[in-house]
Each structure stands twice: as C-alpha cells, then as structure tokens.
Amino acid sequence: MSLFTLGIARGLLGQVLGMVIGMLLTCAVRILLGWEAWAAEPAWTVGAVCSIIGFLLGVGSLDDWLKWTKGIPTPLHHGPPVDKPAWTRYFSVDYNHKVIGVQYTVWGILLLMVGGTVAMIFRTELARSGLQFLGLDLYNSFIGMHGMIMIFAILLGVGGMANYLVPLMIGAEDMAFPRLNALGFWFNVPGSVLLLLSLFVGGWDAGWTAYPPLSARGPIGYQLFFLGVFAIGLSSIVGSLNLLVTLLRMRPEGMSLFRMPIFCWAVFATSLIQLTATQLIGTSFLMVSVQRALGMGFFDPRGILGEVSPMVGGGDPVLFQHLFWFYSHPAVYIFVLPGLGIVSELLPVFSRKPLFGYKWIALSSMAIAIVGFLVWGHHMFVSGYNDILRIPFMYATLLVAIPTGVKFFSWLGTIWGGKVHFDTPMLFVLGAISVFLIGGLTGPILATVPTDFPLHDSYFVVGHFHATMFGGFVFPFFAALYYWFPKVTGRMYNETLGKIHFFIMTPAFWVQTLGQMGVGVMGMRRRIADYDPTLGAGQIESWQLAVTIAGFAIAFGVMLMLWNFFQNAEVGAAAGDNPWRSRSPEWQIPSPVPEHSFPAPLHVVGEPYDYGLADAGYVTTASTGDD
Amino acid sequence: MTATAIEHGPEHGHAADDHHHAGESGLATYLENTRRNRLGMWLFFASEAFLFLALLVTRFYLWRGPHGEVVRPELDQFAGLVVTAVLLLSSYFMNRAEVSIANDKRTDFLTSLLITAFLGTAFLVGVVVWEWGMFPGIVKGHLKPTDGVFGAVVFGMTGMHALHVLSGVILILNVWWLGRKGHFSGERHWGVEACAIYWHYVDLVWIFFYPAIYLIGTTIDVPH
Numbered sequence: 001m002s003l004f005t006l007g008i009a010r011g012l013l014g015q016v017l018g019m020v021i022g023m024l025l026t027c028a029v030r031i032l033l034g035w036e037a038w039a040a041e042p043a044w045t046v047g048a049v050c051s052i053i054g055f056l057l058g059v060g061s062l063d064d065w066l067k068w069t070k071g072i073p074t075p076l077h078h079g080p081p082v083d084k085p086a087w088t089r090y091f092s093v094d095y096n097h098k099v100i101g102v103q104y105t106v107w108g109i110l111l112l113m114v115g116g117t118v119a120m121i122f123r124t125e126l127a128r129s130g131l132q133f134l135g136l137d138l139y140n141s142f143i144g145m146h147g148m149i150m151i152f153a154i155l156l157g158v159g160g161m162a163n164y165l166v167p168l169m170i171g172a173e174d175m176a177f178p179r180l181n182a183l184g185f186w187f188n189v190p191g192s193v194l195l196l197l198s199l200f201v202g203g204w205d206a207g208w209t210a211y212p213p214l215s216a217r218g219p220i221g222y223q224l225f226f227l228g229v230f231a232i233g234l235s236s237i238v239g240s241l242n243l244l245v246t247l248l249r250m251r252p253e254g255m256s257l258f259r260m261p262i263f264c265w266a267v268f269a270t271s272l273i274q275l276t277a278t279q280l281i282g283t284s285f286l287m288v289s290v291q292r293a294l295g296m297g298f299f300d301p302r303g304i305l306g307e308v309s310p311m312v313g314g315g316d317p318v319l320f321q322h323l324f325w326f327y328s329h330p331a332v333y334i335f336v337l338p339g340l341g342i343v344s345e346l347l348p349v350f351s352r353k354p355l356f357g358y359k360w361i362a363l364s365s366m367a368i369a370i371v372g373f374l375v376w377g378h379h380m381f382v383s384g385y386n387d388i389l390r391i392p393f394m395y396a397t398l399l400v401a402i403p404t405g406v407k408f409f410s411w412l413g414t415i416w417g418g419k420v421h422f423d424t425p426m427l428f429v430l431g432a433i434s435v436f437l438i439g440g441l442t443g444p445i446l447a448t449v450p451t452d453f454p455l456h457d458s459y460f461v462v463g464h465f466h467a468t469m470f471g472g473f474v475f476p477f478f479a480a481l482y483y484w485f486p487k488v489t490g491r492m493y494n495e496t497l498g499k500i501h502f503f504i505m506t507p508a509f510w511v512q513t514l515g516q517m518g519v520g521v522m523g524m525r526r527r528i529a530d531y532d533p534t535l536g537a538g539q540i541e542s543w544q545l546a547v548t549i550a551g552f553a554i555a556f557g558v559m560l561m562l563w564n565f566f567q568n569a570e571v572g573a574a575a576g577d578n579p580w581r582s583r584s585p586e587w588q589i590p591s592p593v594p595e596h597s598f599p600a601p602l603h604v605v606g607e608p609y610d611y612g613l614a615d616a617g618y619v620t621t622a623s624t625g626d627d
Numbered sequence: 628m629t630a631t632a633i634e635h636g637p638e639h640g641h642a643a644d645d646h647h648h649a650g651e652s653g654l655a656t657y658l659e660n661t662r663r664n665r666l667g668m669w670l671f672f673a674s675e676a677f678l679f680l681a682l683l684v685t686r687f688y689l690w691r692g693p694h695g696e697v698v699r700p701e702l703d704q705f706a707g708l709v710v711t712a713v714l715l716l717s718s719y720f721m722n723r724a725e726v727s728i729a730n731d732k733r734t735d736f737l738t739s740l741l742i743t744a745f746l747g748t749a750f751l752v753g754v755v756v757w758e759w760g761m762f763p764g765i766v767k768g769h770l771k772p773t774d775g776v777f778g779a780v781v782f783g784m785t786g787m788h789a790l791h792v793l794s795g796v797i798l799i800l801n802v803w804w805l806g807r808k809g810h811f812s813g814e815r816h817w818g819v820e821a822c823a824i825y826w827h828y829v830d831l832v833w834i835f836f837y838p839a840i841y842l843i844g845t846t847i848d849v850p851h
Binding site: 069071174177180222237241242244245247249250275277278279280282283284287290291293295297300302310313314315316318319322323326384 | 667670682806
C-alpha cells in the first residue's frame with residue numbers, strides 16, 4: 001500500500017502542485033502584460049487560491065460533483081473502502097457522518113495542541129519581564145496565531161460534535177447532503193496548512209483581528225492568513241447549511257422541534273449564525289486582500305481630492321471593524337452555544353432528573369443567537385465611531401445576560417434535588433458552569449461603557465475571554481469527549497485518570513483566568529511582548545509566573561486526557577451500549593455505532609428528558625427485521 | 628467485514644444530492660430529496676445575501692461627500708441601463724426554460740437556455756469591456772480600481788456580482804449540455820430548477836446593486 005492511497009496525502013500533494021501552478025500562472029500573466037515576471041505577493045496569493053483547489057481535487061472531495069457535470073451517476077458508497085484497509089477511510093474522503101465527525105474532532109484536537117503549544121511558548125516569554133527568547137515580530141505573529149488556530153480548533157470541535165451527534169440524536173440515517181458534509185471537513189485541511197505556512201512568509205503581526213491599516217501593509221503572510229480563514233469560513237457555511245436542512249427535514253415522525261434532544265437546539269441556533277455571519281469576516285478580509293493586491297482603497301483613508309477636501313474618496317478603517325465584528329462577535333456564540341447545549345444535555349443524565357425548563361433553554365439559545373447579531377459595536381467603544389452608537393450597543397450587550405441567566409437557572413433547577421453522579425463527564429460539566437460563571441460575570445463590566453474604557457485592550461479582556469471560551473467550549477467539549485468516547489469506540493476510558501485530569505485542570509484554569517484579569521487591572525496591555533516589572537506594586541511578575549505555571553498545568557491535563565483516550569480506544573474495558581443510562585436515541589443502538597446507525601425508523605413516544613419518571617419512554621427503535 | 632456499495636433505491640431513501648439517478652420507482656425519494664435540495668438552496672441564498680448586504684453597506688458608508696451627503700461617481704449611464712435591461716431579459720428566458728422542461732418541451736427548453744447564456748455573457752461583456760474599460764483600445768472606462776473608494780466600491784460590487792453571473796453562465800451551459808444528452812424530464816428536473824433560481828437570485832442582487840452604483844446620490848467628479 002503506497003502512501004498515496006490515503007486521500008490526505010494526495011490532497012497535500014495536490015496542494016503543493018496547485019501552489020506551483022498558481023505561481024507559474026501569475027508569472028505567465030505578468031509576462032503577457034509586459035511586467036516583471038516575479039512578484040512575491042501576487043504569486044503567493046494566486047498560488048494559495050490554487051492550492052486550496054489543488055487539495056480538494058487531490059483528496060477527491062470534488063470527484064462526484066465533477067461526475068455530475070458530465071451526467072455520470074454517483075451512487076453513495078457505504079462502509080470502509082473496498083480494496084484498502086478499513087482505517088484508511090479516516091484519512092480519505094468518506095461520506096458517513098460518523099467518520100466525518102471523528103475527522104473533524106481529531107483535526108480539531110490536533111489544532112488545539114498546535115495552538116496550545118504556541119501559547120505555551122509566548123506564555124513562557126511573559127513569565128518574566130524583559131525579552132528572553134522571542135523577537136517582537138515573532139511574538140506578535142504567535143499571539144495572532146494562537147488566536148486564529150484556536151478559533152479553527154473550536155470550529156472544528158463544534159463541527160465534530162454536531163456532525164457525529166445530530167443525525168444520531170434525531171434518528172436520521174446520515175446528514176442531508178453527505179458529499180457537502182465531506183467537503184465541509186476537507187476545506188479545513190488546506191486552510192490550516194495555509195495558516196501555518198503564513199509564518200514562513202513573514203507571518204502577520206496585527207493579531208487575529210488583522211485590523212487595517214497595519215494588515216494592509218504587513219508582510220505577505222497576511223494573504224495566506226486571509227485565504228486560510230476563507231477556507232475555514234466556507235467549511236462553516238456549508239456545514240451549517242447541511243445541519244439546518246438535516247434538522248428541519250430529517251426528523252422522524254413525532255419528533256416535533258420541542259421534542260428534539262436539547263443539543264440539537266444549540267446546533268440549530270449556532271448554524272443560523274454560522275450560515276449568515278461568516279460571510280462578513282470573509283468579505284472584510286477579502287477587501288483587505290484586494291486592497292493589498294489591486295490597490296482598491298476600501299480602508300485607505302487617503303482621499304482623492306487632495307488639498308481641496310482631503311477626506312473625500314478616502315476609505316475608512318473603522319468600516320473594517322464594523323464588518324469584521326459583525327461576524328466575530330456572533331462567532332463567540334458559535335463557539336459557546338454548542339458547549340452550553342452539551343451542559344444542558346448531560347446534566348439530566350447525571351442528575352437523573354428531567355431537564356428544568358426545556359422550552360426556555362431551547363428558546364434562550366435562539367435568543368442569544370439573535371441578540372448576538374446586535375452587539376458587535378461593544379468591541380469598538382474606543383475605535384472613534386460615533387459616540388451615540390455606544391449606548392444602544394451597551395444595552396444590547398447587557399441584554400445577552402438574560403437568556404444566559406435563563407440557562408444558568410435552568411441548570412441549577414436540573415441539579416437541584418437530583419441524584420447526582422460525579423463521573424468525569426459530569427465533573428467537566430460542573431467545571432464548565434463554574435468557569436462560564438466567571439466569564440459571564442466579568443462580561444457586563446466590559447459591556448458597560450465607563451468601565452470598559454480603562455479596561456479596554458488590557459489583559460482583563462484576555463482573562464474574560466478565556467473564561468467564556470473554556471466555560472463555553474473547552475470544558476463542555478472535554479465533557480462530550482469523555483461522555484461519547486464509549487459510544488464512538490465501544491470502550492471505557494480510565495475513570496481515575498479522567499478525574500485527575502479534571503482536578504488538575506479546573507483549579508489551574510481558575511488561577512489562569514483570575515491571574516490574567518489581575519495583571520490586566522495592574523495595567524498589563526494585551527498583545528504586548530514586554531511589561532514593566534514595577535506594575536501592581538512590583539507584584540506583576542509573580543502573577544505572570546502563576547499564570548504561566550497554570551497554563552502548563554492545563555496543557556499537562558490535556559495530554560493526560562489524550563493519553564487516556566489513546567490507551568483505551570482499542571483495549572479498554574467494554575463499555576456496553578448505554579453506560580450512562582441515557583434516554584437519547586444514540587444510546588439505544590450498539591456501541592460502536594454500526595455503519596447504518598438505526599435498523600428501522602425511530603418512533604418518538606414521549607418527552608426526551610423524563611429521567612426518574614416510571615414508564616416514560618422517549619424513542620423506540622422497533623425493528624421490523626432480525627437486526 | 629466486507630464493504631458493500633449500495634444503490635439508492637426507494638427503501639434506503641438516502642442522500643438528497645443523489646437526484647438524477649434514482650430509479651423510476653423512487654419518485655417519492657426524489658421528491659423528498661428535491662425538498663431538501665430546495666431548502667438547502669434557499670439557505671445558501673440567505674447566506675449569500677449577507678455578502679451582498681456587506682457590499683451595499685460598504686457603498687453607503689464610504690461614498691460620502693465633504694458634508695456627509697450621499698454621492699456617486701460619474702459613470703456611463705447608458706452602459707448601466709443596457710446591461711441591466713439585458714440581465715432582466717435573461718431572467719425571462721431562464722423562466723421559459725424551466726417552464727418548458729416542466730412541460731417536457733425539450734426544444735424550447737434548450738433554446739431558452741442558450742438565449743439565457745447568451746444574454747448573461749452579453750451582460751459580462753458589457754461590464755468588463757464597457758464599464759471597466761478592460762480593453763482601452765475599444766472603450767475607455769471611467770474609473771480604475773485604484774481611484775479611491777469610488778474605484779474600489781464600483782469594482783468590488785460589480786466584480787463580485789460578475790463572478791456570480793459568470794458561474795451562473797457556466798452552470799446554464801452545463802445544464803444545456805446535459806439536457807442535450809437527454810437528462811431532465813418534466814418530473815425530474817431539479818438541476819434546471821436550481822440553475823434557474825440561482826440565476827434569478829443573481830438578477831435580484833443586481834436590482835439592488837444597479838441603483839446603488841448608478842442612480843442614488845449626487846454625482847461627484849473623480850480626478851484620475
């Protein structure tokens with residue numbers, strides 16, 4: 001078996017070839033126009049565009065559509081590839097949503113490790129004042145890289161959970177569009193490659209937000225960064241479209257919207273944001289890209305009328321911030337809503353009680369998604385936009401606290417009086433609630449205009465943001481990994497190691513986030529490589545050191561988890577079909593889930609979360625045959 | 628474990644995007660798949676709407692005169708009017724193509740598709756040659772992309788729209804070619820429907836873009 005039986009190897013080769021072809025094409029056009037043949041930025045940009053197409057052609061994700069254009073039938077193939085070992089399907093184009101879910105999750109965890117490693121590097125630099133081993137440019141590239149890689153990782157993690165779980169939870173055979181689903185995953189690979197490659201062509205030093213004018217003048221790395229984001233954005237759009245159609249059209253008889261497992265509501269709300277808002281980060285980055293490549297001055301404030309009226313015809317960098325945050329604020333709800341859905345999904349299982357206020361939780365996800373579209377301006381309180389805009393953005397932002405509060409009270413109501421089982425997934429759910437509470441309570445401080453002014457662009461923001469991301473995504477994601485690991489592999493992880501992971505990571509994270517807020521209040525700016533050691537009455541260095549040590553402890557915990565999974569995926573104790581005694585449809589079928597998940601259509605006979613009530617069924621998979 | 632390749636009969640009811648290939652007996656599956664495809668297509672339009680809205684917002688944000696009034700650059704009004712008329716006319720023929728195939732009138736269907744593709748191409752030529760002045764030997768354009776926000780927005784908006792028209796023309800020619808080979812019928816022509824609603828959508832976008840670029844605001848002289 002040669003390496004190139006693996007789709008991903010063919011894809012990467014295609015990416016390299018695409019890059020070369022794109023560069024040659026650029027040179028050819030330039031020669032035809034009578035210009036100098038080689039110009040680095042256009043060559044790399046066109047090369048990067050062609051490299052994405054090259055990857056998709058190489059991996060084979062476009063094969064079926066190319067056949068459609070010729071009218072050739074393309075029956076869907078089920079099961080592992082015919083003439084290759086079964087494991088190769090995870091490294092090639094496969095249309096089964098369970099395979100794609102695992103691909104998303106594993107690629108997400110890989111990026112999580114890359115992003116975490118980058119963070120550890122600059123966190124070590126920050127442990128002491130002064131510059132020890134990182135240059136200023138590299139430090140800047142690294143903080144931006146940490147941000148964007150983590151965003152990719154989170155989007156992939158969300159995609160992994162949604163793709164694996166949603167069809168199983170609603171008893172659907174697969175996603176509505178299996179080919180689109182595979183394409184959605186494979187966009188991510190060339191996107192991540194471009195992002196990492198950008199470090200080698202100068203990097204990008206304006207942070208992950210890439211504000212012009214800096215991003216319009218920085219190194220070539222920006223172009224690759226923009227195109228990497230483009231690829232991941234396309235993945236978000238086609239993935240969310242697929243999930244919405246699946247949720248709206250493929251539920252079984254009797255499963256009304258308010259009888260779906262609650263995680264499906266979270267995915268529904270998330271997908272609505274992803275489908276629409278993602279266009280805006282694409283548009284804003286495309287505008288900077290063409291400003292760099294073609295001189296189209298969207299964000300270049302130099303006017304065209306010169307002395308007469310200097311501002312007429314000049315672009316405006318603040319417009320970029322509007323367009324950018326119109327995606328990038330709702331994006332944080334893309335990251336946290338599925339995580340909060342996991343919390344709501346797991347709490348009743350481990351409390352053995354009905355979910356408190358199902359409808360309210362479902363609608364609070366929708367409310368967060370809708371209000372999330374109206375709050376982007378709170379990132380711009382000090383950007384110099386019209387003062388009058390601050391007030392409505394402040395109130396809209398504070399409004400988010402209401403549906404979020406609904407979720408918190410409903411979680412408390414679910415645990416209250418329940419028979420709580422403290423298995424590792426439940427511990428991570430409780431950890432998520434505690435951490436998200438820290439993030440939630442520090443939110444209004446930053447949403448309120450007068451308190452935002454002194455804290456803006458300080459490490460306090462970093463602390464708040466990490467608390468929301470860990471509480472809203474990382475902890476629930478880890479809970480989900482532990483919880484569905486037996487379903488995916490059929491094996492049980494090591495419970496003791498899982499608990500050790502939790503008890504290392506949770507206190508470490510509290511230290512990290514509160515430490516970050518602390519140094520922020522002392523006057524530490526975000527995105528600055530060095531700081532004054534006399535800040536905070538000379539205490540800042542020890543706080544920074546504590547944050548760094550906490551960061552390493554978290555990294556150690558994550559490694560422990562991955563080792564636990566790696567050890568037990570093949571040889572762990574058999575988990576049985578339903579180790580958590582869950583009522584959700586995916587636990588009523590064998591573990592690991594067979595190729596065709598459900599032997600017969602589901603029948604919904606009751607409410608999803610009636611735990612602890614006698615004779616209350618949710619779904620039956622009454623089979624007609626001998627499956 | 629042996630792998631199996633399964634054809635999609637009605638009993639498997641799989642894969643909404645498998646439209647042309649289900650057997651005669653799979654009409655119910657085909658219709659359900661078409662419903663999914665249709666919903667997917669409209670969600671795609673919803674997504675794209677945000678892209679075009681972002682461009683419209685950019686236009687009204689950036690095209691401001693010295694006192695904040697809405698302005699626009701001097702453009703070739705005649706060219707704008709002609710390409711708009713051509714594009715609107717093309718939508719009529721696209722609709723005629725769809726109605727024809729629904730009634731199994733294959734010749735009308737193929738002819739209408741060709742006319743639509745021709746008009747779409749005429750629109751592209753009008754924009755690229757006439758308005759952009761890509762071939763200064765034939766027509767000298769009014770603006771260059773580098774002419775401040777006026778050049779940037781005109782080329783940004785018409786460029787993004789032209790990209791959609793171009794993909795639409797390619798799609799129409801592909802559907803025409805498949806239709807000539809005997810694909811599509813009155814009962815099964817989701818491919819034609821998708822192509823048609825995409826074309827109408829691109830048209831609809833231009834109905835918003837045309838006044839935004841050509842009509843709204845007072846003209847301002849852009850020095851080169």
